[in-house]
Amino acid sequence: MIKTFKVFILVLGAWLAVAGHALASLPSDELLKEANRLYLEYKDGEALQKFELVLTFDSNNYEALYKLSLLDLRIGSRFSDETQRLQFLTSARDYAQKALSVNANGADAHYAMAAALNNLSLMSGVKERLVNMKLVKAHLDKALALNPAHADSWQLLGRWYYKAANLNFFECTASKFISGGLPVGASNYKAIQSLNRSIEYNPSNISSYYDLAIIYRDMKNPVKSVEVLEKAIMLQLVTSDDLELSRRCKALLHNLGKTAA
Secondary structure, three states, X not given: OHHHHHHHHHHHHHHHHHHHHHHHHHHHHHHXXXXXXXXXXXXXXXXXXXXXXXXXXXXXXXXXXXXXXHHHHHHHOOOOOHHHHHHHHXXXXXXXXXXXXXXXXXXHHHHHHHHHHHXXXXXXXXXXXXXXXXXXXXXXXXXXXXXXXXXXXXXXXXXXXXXXXXXXXXXXXXXXXXXXXXXXXXXXXXXXXXXXXXXXHOOOOHHHHHHHHHHHHHOOOHHHHHHHHHHHOOOOOOXXXXXXXXXXXXXXXXXXXXXXX
């Protein structure tokens, strides 16, 4: 009788543990669904709050962590005040690092880290900027090795190649003193290839078209730049950021038209 009672207690304890875990996950699952809905609707502030709530139930939720990083990047980039922008970008880097600690083989987390470091570089001195460039490339390479169809990684890689291929004199000099130097082989051609891959995998992202048009313009190829811009201005606009990029595309197209004339 005592033995049977002990078995019953053990079974009951195991059932309660499983049931408790399942019940605890319900709020997290529902919050994650709601957060993703807001994320896809580009309601960034509300999505940020929901993903943060997810972490109160599940502090190691990989999806919440990397999407919080991306949201911090989105929101932070809109601030003109450097202090506020730096707070969001630093938070983006920290969330990406936590996501990588949860899942070191997550392409989205590697992309988020690359994007955070890239944006932080824009607010850094030459030495830190060049060190970050090396890290950005490493994370992008990892992201694309894990997911070759990761459109955002291809876009950022295109930007990286363009920047690395066109360093100014001081950056070129400083890069020689970085341990191992910068990765070699960067070129405008590789930048164009990468941006075309980004467009291939996400043809609705207007910012990839704009980046590509800028490179063609700087390479003194207005015909190709105009070709890309004409496709860009036909895209459906979803966010206020898209609207601003469309305005820039039209302005650039107008200027290139004058140049060609």
